[in-house]
Amino acid sequence: MSALYRLKNVRYAYLDRFPAVHVSEMEIPASSRIALIGANGSGKSTLLKLLDALYFPQEGSLEFDGITLTEERFRKEEFHYTFRRRVGFLFQDPEVQLFSPTVWDEICFGPLQLGWTKDKVRQEAERILHQFGLESLRDRPPYRLSIGEKKKVALASVLVIDPEVLLLDEPTAALDPRTQSVLLELLHHWGENSKTIVTSTHDLSILKEICDEVYVMQDGRLIHSDTPENILQNQSLLESSNLVHVHTHRHEQVVHLHPHTHDFHGHSHEDENSESPAITDSPDP
Amino acid sequence: MNQTRIYLEQTLSRFTGFLQENVFAEEAAGRSGWLQEMDPRAKLAGFLLIISACSFSHSIITIVSLLIFSFILAAGSNVASLSFLKRVWIFMPLYTSLIAIPALFLTPGEPAGVLPVLNWTITEQGLSSASFLVMRVATSVSFMMLIVLTTRWPVLLKAFRSLGMPHLLVFLLAMTYRYIYVLLQTSNSLYLARKSRRVGPEAWRNSREWLGAISGSLLGKSYSLSSEIYLAMVSRGFRGEPQLLSEFRMKRRDWLWMLLFVFTSLAAIFPRIHK
Numbered sequence: 078m079s080a081l082y083r084l085k086n087v088r089y090a091y092l093d094r095f096p097a098v099h100v101s102e103m104e105i106p107a108s109s110r111i112a113l114i115g116a117n118g119s120g121k122s123t124l125l126k127l128l129d130a131l132y133f134p135q136e137g138s139l140e141f142d143g144i145t146l147t148e149e150r151f152r153k154e155e156f157h158y159t160f161r162r163r164v165g166f167l168f169q170d171p172e173v174q175l176f177s178p179t180v181w182d183e184i185c186f187g188p189l190q191l192g193w194t195k196d197k198v199r200q201e202a203e204r205i206l207h208q209f210g211l212e213s214l215r216d217r218p219p220y221r222l223s224i225g226e227k228k229k230v231a232l233a234s235v236l237v238i239d240p241e242v243l244l245l246d247e248p249t250a251a252l253d254p255r256t257q258s259v260l261l262e263l264l265h266h267w268g269e270n271s272k273t274i275v276t277s278t279h280d281l282s283i284l285k286e287i288c289d290e291v292y293v294m295q296d297g298r299l300i301h302s303d304t305p306e307n308i309l310q311n312q313s314l315l316e317s318s319n320l321v322h323v324h325t326h327r328h329e330q331v332v333h334l335h336p337h338t339h340d341f342h343g344h345s346h347e348d349e350n351s352e353s354p355a356i357t358d359s360p361d362p
Numbered sequence: 363m364n365q366t367r368i369y370l371e372q373t374l375s376r377f378t379g380f381l382q383e384n385v386f387a388e389e390a391a392g393r394s395g396w397l398q399e400m401d402p403r404a405k406l407a408g409f410l411l412i413i414s415a416c417s418f419s420h421s422i423i424t425i426v427s428l429l430i431f432s433f434i435l436a437a438g439s440n441v442a443s444l445s446f447l448k449r450v451w452i453f454m455p456l457y458t459s460l461i462a463i464p465a466l467f468l469t470p471g472e473p474a475g476v477l478p479v480l481n482w483t484i485t486e487q488g489l490s491s492a493s494f495l496v497m498r499v500a501t502s503v504s505f506m507m508l509i510v511l512t513t514r515w516p517v518l519l520k521a522f523r524s525l526g527m528p529h530l531l532v533f534l535l536a537m538t539y540r541y542i543y544v545l546l547q548t549s550n551s552l553y554l555a556r557k558s559r560r561v562g563p564e565a566w567r568n569s570r571e572w573l574g575a576i577s578g579s580l581l582g583k584s585y586s587l588s589s590e591i592y593l594a595m596v597s598r599g600f601r602g603e604p605q606l607l608s609e610f611r612m613k614r615r616d617w618l619w620m621l622l623f624v625f626t627s628l629a630a631i632f633p634r635i636h637k
Contacts, residue, residue, distance in 0.1 A: 131593045154601070161599040168597075172544055173590040178516030178536050185607050190599030195607060218516070220543045235598070 080104040081242065081273055082128060086137035089123060093135065097123040098297045100137075105275060107241075112287055112305070113277040115294035116319035121277035122169065124294070125244045128275060129166040162191055165240035169247040171227035174234065175219035180211060183219060183234045191238060205237040209263065225256035232260065236267055243267075245276040249283055261286055279320060281309060293318050390511045395439030397512035401616035402521035405513065408623025409505045415627035416501045422490075424630045425497045431626065432504035441511045450504045458499040462492035515539055523606055533604040537591070545584055552576050 082105035089098040098120045105111055105128075113121045126132045127139060130146045139146050141160065151157050168174045177183040184205060188198040206212050209229055219227060228248070235243070248264070249257045261283060264274070276287050284291060284305040291308045293301040295318045301308075308314070315321040391398060397405060416428050432450075436442040467477070471487030509518065516536070523532045556572065595604075612620075 126593065129597055131597060157601060158599060161597070166594075166597040168590070168594050170590070173587065174594045176537055176540055176591050176595065178519060178540065182516060182607070186595075186604075187598035189605035189607060190595075190601070192605075198607060216514075216516075218540075220540065238598075 079107055080140075081107040081109075081142060083140040084127075084137070085139075087127065087134040087139055088136040089127060089132055089134055091123075096297055098127060100124065100297075100299055103292070103299060105273065107273055108271040109273055109290065110288040111273075111275045112284055112291045113275065113294055114279060114281070114284070114291055114308070114318075114320060115277075116279060119294040119318070120297035121294055122246050123297070125166065125246050125275065125277055129164055129244050130160060131166070158191055161187075162238060163240055164242040164244065165235040165238065166244045167232055167235050167246060167248055169250055171219075171224070171231040174231040175222075175227055177219070179216050179218055180214045180222075180230050181206075181216060183230060184237050187234060187238050201237050201239075205233045209233045224251055225253065225259075228252060228256070228260060229263075232263065240272075242273040242275070245274065247278055247280075248276060249278065249280050257283070281315070281320060284309065293320075295319075390441050390443075391514045391517075393440045395441070395512065397435060397439040397441075397508060399615075400512075400619050401610055401612050402513050402517050403524050403610055404612065404616040404620045404623075405509060406518070406521045406525060408620055409509055411623055411627040412630070413502045413505055415630035416498055418631045419633075420494075421633055422493060422497060424633070425494070425501055428626070428630060429497065429501045429504060432501065432508060435508055436504075439508070439512050441508070446507060446511065449507055450500055454499055454503040458496050459492075462495045465491045465495070520606065520610070524610060529604055529606065532606065541584070541587065541591075544587065545580060548583060549576065549580060552579065 082103070084100045084103040086102075087098060087100045088096070090096045113124060115121050123132065127134060130141075130151060133139075133146065133148050141164075144150070144156075146160075151160070175183055177186050181202065184202045185198050188201055193201070206215060209232070211226075211230060211233060214222065214226060214230065219230060222230065232248070243264075245264075248260060252260065265286065274287070278284075278287070288305055291303060291305050292299050293308065293314060300318065301311075301314055303311070312321070412428060412431075416425055419425055419428075433442060436446055466484045466488040467482045469485050469488035469491050471485035473483050474486040474489050475484045476482065477484060513521070519532050519536050522535075523529065553576075
């Protein structure tokens with residue numbers, strides 16, 4: 078597979094003082110499904126914004142389909158529209174993304190900015206409303222929606238242009254399990270058609286569903302990459318990057334201290350049969 | 363302490379009141395009625411004509427007739443509620459009266475009476491000017507309230523755009539309306555979070571300090587929010603001039619309404635033109 082994105086020595090710091098991202102080398106092949114994982118503040122969201130050319134590297138180079146992304150290049154209308162047509166971005170906070178007066182206006186916003194004809198805008202907006210089951214919310218103001226509905230509308234407003242690349246910033250954050258699975262189902266269905274999807278998350282339970290390769294980020298750097306299966310088994314890596322935690326809890330008559338991750342159904346121990354790293358004490362009789 | 367609490371809680375309740383008033387407006391706009399079923403462009407253009415005619419008219423009878431016309435429209439649109447009357451007849455004319463009262467005594471003309479105790483002379487011309495001002499404001503406010511109560515905000519914005527208001531201005535209005543809610547909710551949450559951690563009475567000074575801090579915090583939040591929103595717009599192709607979709611279609615009935623509004627406006631200013 079050819080590289081769609083190619084990053085070399087990319088650095089970005091907020092206000093030129095607070096380092097957020099420093100990626101020495103990274104390639105994202107076309108039609109791949111990548112996940113960026115890391116604790117809060119590890120630079121995942123900033124890296125996604127760099128990939129969407131919302132921020133530009135202060136050092137190094139970031140190429141998309143062989144073209145270096147620079148502010149200068151985006152001043153040209155044609156390139157701006159071509160890139161925005163090809164890449165979609167789902168923000169973490171739907172409140173940020175839903176700025177139009179109604180759900181319908183929100184969905185039409187992107188295609189209208191890209192200069193589509195009004196008939197095509199209406200046709201595509203109707204299609205996506207139907208696909209996402211949002212017809213009943215069509216004339217509702219976004220602020221009246223539940224968080225799950227907001228996420229769905231935000232995703233629909235990005236997918237209406239059917240981009241080749243989808244950048245997702247914490248798509249399942251703050252969602253209940255049922256809405257999470259609905260959203261993942263929609264993404265899965267959309268991504269079947271050889272799309273490139275880059276997802277940032279710290280929800281390890283969805284890794285296997287959303288990607289084929291995982292990059293672990295810490296302090297703005299990519300410290301490791303592997304398949305989701307291998308990453309999930311690499312306990313020391315997950316612990317050192319703050320993605321799993323160690324805490325005490327009770328099993329029958331024994332109080333254990335051991336690391337574990339959380340999933341939809343409560344929690345799962347990394348290795349149920351292994352001996353606990355530490356047995357603190359016995360419970361009170 | 364009580365005063366502090368009352369002040370803060372009143373502020374909070376006004377925030378909530380603002381939200382409720384908007385909810386009421388949206389609910390009213392969703393009812394079936396004459397104005398709700400009218401094309402918003404016809405409504406907006408027609409009412410602007412009537413308001414202009416009201417400003418040009420020099421007959422108090424004409425202005426009162428226009429006011430009565432607005433009440434008939436309100437009744438036909440199922441919005442002639444106490445809230446509507448309160449807004450039109452109590453608050454607005456009351457505020458305007460404060461401006462109009464000096465005119466009663468300061469406008470030169472024939473004496474019409476004397477104010478007891480102060481012995482200030484009220485002139486006929488002063489009385490006429492004050493009445494015109496109050497009635498014009500009440501009539502204009504009445505028609506504006508009808509627009510607000512019978513048109514959903516997004517539809518009203520599109521109507522503005524259809525009548526030639528610049529894209530950017532329409533978009534700014536839309537964004538302001540949208541994010542006022544977010545900021546109001548944030549203020550409410552900040553107040554409640556503080557209230558939940560406060561124990562016992564609190565000095566007025568501390569409260570004022572907190573109000574200053576919350577204002578700064580809200581400003582910071584709104585700045586950060588606006589930056590993120592801008593990025594979200596750019597990400598979807600925005601380049602400084604938002605494109606909006608207008609989907610109105612004038613029906614025969616709307617043209618008839620438009621004709622009625624034009625006729626009413628002309629009738630209101632006819633005596634002046636005729637002179």
